[in-house]
Amino acid sequence: MSLTPNPYSSLYFxxxxxxxxCHYxxxxxxxxxxTRPEDANAFEKAMIEEIKLRGDRGELETPLRTLFLGGGTPSMTPPESMRRIFDTLFSYAHLAPEYEWTMEANPSSIELEQFQSYREIGINRVSMGVQSLKNEHLLKLGRVHNENAALIALENLFKAGIENVSTDLLCGVPGQSLDDLQSHMERLSDFPISHLSIYLLTLTPTHKMYKDLPNEEEQLKHLLFIDEFMRGKGFEHYEISNFAKPGKRAQHNLVYWTGGSYLSFGPSAHSFSNEQSIRFKNFSSLHRWAEELTLKATLPVEWTETLSEDQKELEKWMLAIRLAEGFPKDWLQSDRQRAKSDRLIKEGFLEPHPTLIHRLRATPRGFAMSDAIVKELS
Ligand code: SF4
Structure with a gap:
């Protein structure tokens, strides 16, 4: 067994x-x-093997602060299968006292009893993909649930005792109006949700709905409206696409957004080691990933990349501009950077942080133009 120190207190599955x-x-x-009926068993078996291989390398020895089950739709996994996977994990690892363990779920696979079982396993936060509360738009997006199913699923989550619930919405959906968005946010915030993610729908130019996407000006109007509305409901706009009630920021995602280390399991999953400045990715194909683990007993890593100094610098800026804390002023080291930042402040894209005096941050308008700001300042 390798005795390398374990840097991973955050895991993704x-x-x-x-x-x-879904179409997008x-x-x-x-x-x-x-998929074939036997794929679910093959997946469980391979996931257990991956955990064992990582555990035997000594990579699961630090108390786990955050776990995230994403996909895909993890809530389609029967609780007994989930239990077998995580019993294996906890034969190597243990949870930190204040852990956050999130599961992504879709309204079509949320049953009350199933979520009571997930809760018993240890899951204490659910992120539910609502996307829209208008049937016409859900259909357009290729979602299998309808508006009613989303609201019933949300009720069931709270009935199952999950107190920390996040919901996802999409904005920029062709045909979506400000009234639609307002009604979705209003109805979701009638529930005691602690967190809301609102992502802008992005499509490739070859996608059949691409030509119907709203233009940049329209998108900006929607994003500014969302910002104002959610802040009015007592949510903090703490990341470009994320709003949280006080103390309820998504801890796992914050690991990504602050450049922390995380280890990931499952097909296509990416991992990052901050200490070694490396990123690595598992094979995407379910069958290739499972084959490496169960037939060859090797880690299913497709590639590993060491970040160059330039990449690290760019990522540093990209991550800082996403967050409400922004970046320290002393990152602006050249005259060129200082002049650009002055101009971005004058134009309303950057502002001094209201309480952290040595920092600048993106305004809500700046959040919507974050890529351009990074280009200017990095
Ligand atoms: S439910 Fe989520 S992961 Fe599954 S196809 Fe739709 S968008 Fe993709």
Missing amino acids: HFPFCETK CDFYSLGRER
């Missing part, structure tokens, strides 16, 4: 199965039509 493939989805996920 990728569950690749979905009911159907870029994640590695397989709709029912692309």
